[in-house]
Amino acid sequence: MSDAEPADLGIPQAPVIEGARHVHSGKVRDLYALASGPWTGQLLMVASDRISAFDYVLDTTIPDKGEILTRMSLWWFDRLAALVPHHILSTEVPDAVRGRAVVVERLAMFPVECVARGYLTGSGLLDYRAGGEVCGIPLPGGLEDGSRLPEPIFTPATKAELGDHDENVSYDAVVRAIGAGPAAELRGLTLAVYARAEEAARERGIILADTKLEFGSRPDGTTVLADEVLTPDSSRFWPAAEWQPGRAQPSYDKQIVRNWLLSPESGWDKASGEAPPPLPAEVVERTRSRYVEAYELLTGERF
């Protein structure tokens, strides 16, 4: 292949926003620097309707996903405000991204993905199976996929390049990277946020298995909770009624998409290395409903 870039075809790109300069895109979110208006110099974080599955960003978008996740994150920031300051400055954003973008304080980000886990799955489970520990924390024997941990643990990871997975690291590695004081503060805040959120989710019949947080510093040294928090894109939510350790737990949001992609109807072979096909309208609608349901169940508010 000489000049075409087939991997990009059909994948929605970051929108052009007047008065904002695009600075970075993740799989499903876009970050801009505001170049005019009252928040000049601060950042605009935009949640798209893009969805990822099996590490691919799909060609198909889920209507309202960006708004649902933005509102969920705002709801959590508000509930956590007494525990830790957050980076939200305003929800008054350009019309093109109304409802799914926030103006945030520009921070000096810590280069650490702060993960708290109350249950064992994903990369934590892989590490446990390989050596009985996660991020250097030894765990008891006999744990299975989905097992509840004796107590929630801080399992930091370092950001990988686009497309790669984050790498779990030891607490010592975090100390070496940012210093003992900041490392202890991030661990304490991460576990405190997890404890508060896990309790709130549990009251609604939802297990918060794990969550990934990002923090930054203000010029005065205050540590601030940043990014998008406690959404299905940054956390694992499981219906408590269906929790059954010893198997993969159904994902609250993406199970419909995953099941369809793995079914014969999709015609897709996960092992082929090819991008997944577009989703049928019925799969899109059922997935949208799951996001709405998660929002309404967690917050007790109508979307």
Ligand code: PZK
């Ligand atoms: C910041 N990201 C992640 C990647 C996104 C977001 N308050 C902040 N100050 C400075 N930088 C960031 C934040 C926040 N939050 C966040 N990268 C930098 C990221 C891609 C798209 F929307």
